[in-house]
Amino acid sequence: MPAKPTIKNTIIREYLKKFPDAPYSSLSRKILKENIKSFKDVENIRGMIRSITGSNGNSVVKDKSQNQCHRKSSYDLPQSYENDFTPYEIKQSRTLILSDLHFPYQDNKAITAALDYGKLKKVDCILINGDLIDFANISRHEKDWRHRNITHEFEAVKSFLKSLRLHFPKTKIVYKLGNHDERWEKFLYSKAPEIFDMPEFQLEIILKLGELKIDIVKDKRPILLGKLTVLHGHELMGMGGVNPARATFTKTMEDTLVGHYHRTSSHSEPTMNNRLINVHSQGCLCELHPMFMPINKWNLGFSYVELNIKTGEYYLDSKKVVNNKVY
Numbered sequence: 001m002p003a004k005p006t007i008k009n010t011i012i013r014e015y016l017k018k019f020p021d022a023p024y025s026s027l028s029r030k031i032l033k034e035n036i037k038s039f040k041d042v043e044n045i046r047g048m049i050r051s052i053t054g055s056n057g058n059s060v061v062k063d064k065s066q067n068q069c070h071r072k073s074s075y076d077l078p079q080s081y082e083n084d085f086t087p088y089e090i091k092q093s094r095t096l097i098l099s100d101l102h103f104p105y106q107d108n109k110a111i112t113a114a115l116d117y118g119k120l121k122k123v124d125c126i127l128i129n130g131d132l133i134d135f136a137n138i139s140r141h142e143k144d145w146r147h148r149n150i151t152h153e154f155e156a157v158k159s160f161l162k163s164l165r166l167h168f169p170k171t172k173i174v175y176k177l178g179n180h181d182e183r184w185e186k187f188l189y190s191k192a193p194e195i196f197d198m199p200e201f202q203l204e205i206i207l208k209l210g211e212l213k214i215d216i217v218k219d220k221r222p223i224l225l226g227k228l229t230v231l232h233g234h235e236l237m238g239m240g241g242v243n244p245a246r247a248t249f250t251k252t253m254e255d256t257l258v259g260h261y262h263r264t265s266s267h268s269e270p271t272m273n274n275r276l277i278n279v280h281s282q283g284c285l286c287e288l289h290p291m292f293m294p295i296n297k298w299n300l301g302f303s304y305v306e307l308n309i310k311t312g313e314y315y316l317d318s319k320k321v322v323n324n325k326v327y
Contacts, residue, residue: 007038008038008039008048009048009052011031011035011038012031012045012048012049012052013052015027015030015031016049016052016053019199019200019205020210022199022202022205023199023202023204023216024046024049024050025042025046026197026198026199026202027045027049027199028042028043028045028046028049029042029197030197030198030199031045032045041079042079043079083219084219084221085219085220085221085222086221087221087222087223087224087229088174088176088215088217088221088222088223088224089223089224089225090125090127090172090174090223090224090225090307091307091309092123092124092125092172092307093124093306093307093308093309094121094122094123094124094125094304094305094306094307095123095124095125095126095127095225095304095305095307096114096115096117096118096121096123096125096126096127096302096303096304097126097127097129097230097257097259097282097302097303097304097305098111098114098126098127098128098129098285098302099128099129099130099131099178099232099259099260099282099283099284099285099302099303100130100131100178100259100260100262100284100285100286101128101131101132101160101284101285101286102131102132102133102134102180102284102286102287103132103133103134103153103156103157103160104134104152104153104156105134105136105286105287105290106160106285106286106287107284107285107286107287107288107300109321109324110285110300110321110324111285112324113321113324113325113326114285114302114319114321114326115164115167117302117304117319117326118168118304119167119168121304123168123171123304124170124171124172125171125172125173125174126164126168126171126172126173126174127173127174127176127223127230128173128174128175128176129176129178129223129230129232129257129259130176130177130178130179130180130181130232130233130234130259130260131178131179131180131181131232131259131260131286132157132175132178132180132181133153133154133157133180133181133184134153134180134286135150135153135180135181135183135184135187137149137150137153138150138183138184138187139183154206154207157207158207158208161173161207161208161209161212161214162212165212165213165214172215173212173213173214173215174214174215174216174217174223175209175214175215175216175217176216176217176221176223176230176232177203177216177217177218177232178232178233178234178259178260179232179234179260181203184203185203188201203216204216220232220234220235222235225305225307225314226307226308226309226311226312226313226314227255227312227313227314228255228256228257228305228307228314228316229252229254229255229256229257230256230257230258231248231252231256231257231258232258232259232260233248233258233259233260233261233281234260236248236251236252236258238251239261240260240261240263240281243265243267244258244260244261244263244265244281245258245265245266245267245279245280245281246265246267246279248267248279248281249267249269249277249279252279253277254277255277255278255279255314256279256280257279257280257281257282257303257305257316257318258279258280258281258282259281259282259284260281261281262283262284262286262288262296262298262299263281263283263297263298263299264280264281264282264283264299264301264318264320265280265281266278266279266280266281266318267279267280278316280303280316280318282301282302282303282318282319283298283299283300283301283302283320283321284298284299284300284301285300285301285302285321288300299320299322300320300321300322301318301319301320301321302319302321303316303317303318303319304316304317304319305317
């Protein structure tokens, strides 16, 4: 005879029904805030959510690091709010990497060329490496009078992601947040702190990433493709200098790929033990002459990575798009 559900389980199940696509962390905070007498802390709630949903659960963020068990401290330490910087791992063998689309200022022809290339290579993973949305309207920087409202930006991105899933129905899709994507949460935090962490206002809920089976990577966490580390680029601070790849090398000292700088560049350097470190930055997929900086050194581009899943060795091909052709 099955065990009778507890009051705590009943509460959590009701929230899971109401917010099926909410990330576990956000949902746990909401449950604790609204049921403070029934639960003692966020981690207790998250553990119960995992138990109820199973190891895979309904969380949009599907990296296994959130399911790791941690030994409870015997020293009565207070609850920690430490960020989880565990890398998100991609283990597919052929990955198309798109960066800096900046909807609604995207370059549709360049995006089409990149996706056509992905189909040609039969990719089994697409990584959107930051700055999918521009959020010009809520930027603290100089405003572009041509900008569209936020609703228009959300609708444009939802349409794109829906089409992406339609054309790549079985392909793993991962969306890593860049500095422009993070503007949304920062805007809510500064303008409406009372609601910024509510599931209804989370970016992944608004974009319906759960329905589209798209994973989201937040909090500036790195992504690993075998021995290659992928960052958006804003995690390192700075503007990239003359050679963004060289600037990235000095900060990571690891094989790394970044977007963010809207420029294709590369830098290789051996270590004392003759291990060759290769660093790359890739071009963007947005307009090249925005009003705030019409004269620049940007170029259109994307990257393709083939991964040996067993050894972690990889082959990276950084592509440029010139006159709608891939080089």
